[in-house]
Amino acid sequence: MSDTPVSEMTFEQAMSxxxxVLSQLERGDVAxxxxxxxxxxxxxxxxxxxxxxxxxxxxxxAITLDAEGNPTGTTHVEGQ
Incomplete structure (x- = not known):
């Protein structure tokens, strides 16, 4: 297991x-x-x-599109 706190992990780190963890649990060979x-x-x-x-x-x-489907900007997303 990683020493990185879960709250600081990227999606990729957490998924990996x-x-x-799932592999270890599925094996069933842990106490x-x-x-x-x-x-x-x-x-x-x-x-x-x-x-x-x-x-x-x-x-x-949050990405808005114009009539041609091109991004016109973003709106503020809460927590950003």
Whole structure:
């Protein structure tokens, strides 16, 4: 697992680590205590991925298009 706090991870970092966590859990060869810790870490990573995807969707939605379909600018997205 990464030493980077989940709250500071990029989408790609969180997704990569989530895949590693899932792989370890699916193998089933970890102790119960470690499985619980992995599950908790996985839940945090999933939440981070969802938040980063929502941010990206909001940025895309904020782009306005002119009559020809060209971007005309962006509107302020909350949290930016």
């Amino acid at each position: 680590e989530l895949e590693q 119960l205590d470690e499985s619980i810790a992995l599950y908790e870490r996985g839940a945090e990573l999933k939440k981070r991925c969802e938040a980063k995807l929502k941010e990206a969707e909001e940025k895309v939605a």
